[in-house]
Amino acid sequence: MSYFTETMGNLLHQTAFFNLTWGNFVMILVACIFLYLAIAKGFEPLLLVPIAFGMLLVNIYPDIFAAPEQMSNGVGGLFHYFYTLDEWSILPSLIFLGVGAMTDFGPLIANPISFLLGAAAQFGIFGAYFLAILMGFNDKAAAVSIIGGADGPTSIFLAGKLGQSGLMGPIAVAAYSYMALVPIIQPPIMKLFTTKKERAIKMQNLRPVSKLEKILFPIVVTVIVCLILPTTAPLVGMLMLGNLFRECGVVRQLSETASNALMYIVVILLGTSVGASTSAEAFLNATTLKIVALGLIAFMFGTAAGVLFGKLLCFITKGKINPLIGSAGVSAVPMAARVSQKVGAEEDPTNFLLMHAMGPNVAGVIGTAVAAGVFMAIFGI
Template sequence: MIQALTDLIRMSGLAHLTYKEIIMIIIACIFLYLAIKKGYEPYLLLPIAFGILLVNLPLAGLMAPPTESEPGGLIYYLYQGTNLGIYPPLIFLCLGAATDFGPLIANPKTLLLGGAAQFGIFAAFFGALALGMTPQEAASVGIIGGADGPTAIYLTTKLANHLLSVIALAAYSYMALVPLIQPPIMRLLTTEKERQTVMKQMRVVSKNERILFPIITTIFVSLVVPSATALVGMLMLGNLIRESGQVPKLTETLQNAMMYTITVILGVTVGAKANGELFLSLITIKIIILGLFAFAVGTAAGVLMGKLMYKLTNGKVNPLIGAAGVSAVPMAARVVQKEGIKYNPSNYLLMHAMGPNVAGVIGSAVAAGVLLAFFG
């Protein structure tokens, strides 16, 4: 009897649990708490955290590759969609179906704000190089500054797969912290008079413009930056499906069921790449610091571009909307709206901020394509 109990314990996961796995299980539980109790990006942080939990339970074998005698673990096969860069473009397809590009079309100048906010990506890229990272690792870390989780995951799987889990968690954590990170930067770089600026109502965008925009954008971006076609093409296809008005059931499916299904699978598989060897290392600290730096610089660059546009238009552009140039849609635009109301209760900036916000989505995808072209 004692021998049987001894054999049972020896074959159990408890006998094979290492201190690093214990730490990772604790970290997974902390992330689950933040997702469930605090509401930090719960749609993705929750499955990522559970993926971390699953992969650090010894002997479960969920990420085990197939062998001659074993078929391989469940998450190993699901992970191939992440590894091959399939899930992020599919999320972009769903995102396109849920995004209104009308504000950007109505005021195309806001594309400059979305472009300026991508400066954080390249600032962090050079910072990562200075800290001794390879160009591929630096590019993957820099893309955190775009505040676009799927883009960060897509580029990292192509360039620095071993950093995937840390970069994904950093990207989504900073996206969740947009309401805390951005306002101090916005207030620091603008005057009260600038923050009170009221922008005039935007013109109505015609249906033809809405339909032509995704087609023209896809052609242009694909010709200039071919490596960005997968992300931008799927984003624009989703938007074209939405704006065509011909397939409402498909639009609804993309916006809801398909989006959430892919997000869960993506999250679990990204979390399953988190092991103690990576998380409990110096490079994790570097990524967290550089990610925050990238996000802060991107926000600042967008606001400074907004100030320039304020000067050039004689006070017709509220520089606060530049902060929405990072592509955390629509959270960054809501932060701009909230800040604007603080200084002028009659100021409605949400739709104006959505222009640079969706421009940031396109901008981060293009930036990822540029980095992939150089270092892929």
Template sequence: MINIGEVLLNLWESSGFAYIFANFGGGGWQNLVMLVIACGLLYLGIVKQFEPLLMVGIAFGCLLTNLPLGGLYHQELWTNFMDATHEAYHSYGVILREGGLLDFFYIGVKTSIYPCLIFMGVGAMTDFGPLLSNPKSLLLGAAAQMGVFVAFFGAILLGFTGPEAASIGIIGGADGPTAIFLTSKLAPHLLGAIAVAAYSYMALIPLIQPPIMNALTSAEDRKIKMVQTRPVSKSEKIIFPILVTIFVALLLPDTAPLIGCLMLGNLAKETGVTDRLSDTMQNALMNIVTILLSTSVGATMVGSTFLTAETLKIVVLGVVAFGLSTAGGLLGGNIMCKLTGGKVNPLIGSAGVSAVPMAARVANTVGQKNNPSNFLLMHAMGPNVAGVIGSAIAAGFLLSVFG
């Protein structure tokens, strides 16, 4: 007769509960803490609606990866994958043979497929018209990358290596796919912390930016009304993505995957003859990739690498990067305001920190608080989309130096 007691004992011993309690001092406590963090992130995504489309997936990926014995994600496989002295170095065969479901998902991050496809969707959803009608917006998009490089320098001072500091600095670009693209290449062990920091701060833009905007601009300047920009022809909108791809990819070839996909998406939107493709890029493809990207990034949040002092430093440096990028954009806005004799409202500079269209909306809201008849949204969209190109160039530069 079957020994029921033995069966139940085996069942208990093979359970995750037994693993956690049996290894409490040797990593079990980390699993428990990470499960609490995952639930906290789920709360932020669902209840507080912090970038819910990504945060819910990241949090659930974190939850899955920290359930012991599930075998969904294997940190050690990816450590070996990156170790030049190991036989599994850069071997996707080993990953496919020994990996779990989230390891397979993560291949898309490692190969940069997901960030690039997300960029394609972003391109298909973006109207570059405001940028084309006011090309000077590009200067604000450049100025707003200040936080990237100051945070990079700050990270070096705090003891991070060059590639790690570059990955942390790019949080200041306020562009999730770019941050994931660069980090997965330069510092994959920090991917979870950097992605969570980047998306959390993007969700907190309406809280982070207004105090900086009020501090760095005068009440009088915030009331400035900007004149309507010229209408942009269809031909210009079609030529733009082709021109930018050629120009930027020749200038910084490392940005070619990101800029190429961004502009392919935009071209599909503007041509008027590829509506089906544009629709797929904006909706179905974007949604599928968001699911795969968010869960696989969440899966990298393993207790042993996440519960470190480095994560806290990343969180602090991330907010510094965001704040300084906003400040850089506003300083650029102030300079432009003075040079044009008060024709440019400096608030639009804050929108240079990518985060389309949230940052532009914040500029519009703060502008309207100071002057209810002021509508800055379209003017702020110029620096906003310029910021996307600017952060991709910044990422390309850092990749060319540290890659």
């Protein structure tokens, strides 16, 4: 009888109920909210579903993220090994390869002024950098401020390169969360800084882009950017390699693999590992909450800067550019471009801004990678 009682007692105490803290319950609730937003509202489900599920698992069973030295058998948890690929910059670089293979750079090539809109939206990153210093982050300011680009892979990449692995989880979750919440965060800012007349501006159709231009573009961008900022090669190089797969027309199998099977495998690994970095102990503290708040401020500043620069170009071109496309200068591809289209269509259902907004959107991806390279150059990495 005593054996039975002891066995049942051990079994009972092995359940998660005896180990969960109030913080774990809070994070489980957050995970459920993320799952609701992804499944019911359709907010970037490919990102939020794996992130939220990783968050759910680690707050029920923390050992799934444990390092080998923390385990009695010397074998780490499943998500620890996934996360190591984040720290080694492998998964962020492969994400960029897939993004490049999925992305048509034609709108950017057809309208080079989009580069300026993409650059303007990076103001949020550098504005947040100085704000982070004032908030006491100091050497961690660059890793935190890159959240403003709404680019999860670049945020992870830079945090790893700057040796801020301890902040990688909160930074990545904040960046991916704001990418998913673009349809909620951006429209009020876009409407605040534009008039009804400006939002209704119709832009001329983009010129056709030749196949030669599309082939040369990734090669030229790689050469120029990597010569100036060699540290961006893992991100910009993979982005442009993926795009070259897409456009050259002779490696269809590689293009399809990079944009489909490989991309989705990497998203699963990266999403679940990022979500698993948000245990209650790691996430519910003052530093993390500051990071989340600062990332939101940076993202809002970047959106506003893109729209305001769009207004300037609208004035210079005498109404030929709709300022709404400036908000797409952040790196959330293609969600930010879709939001520009949606807000413009609310004023005039016949207004099609999507392809015009894709120019600044893909420019923003390059711009955020360049911003990361600038920080690495500043810190001598």
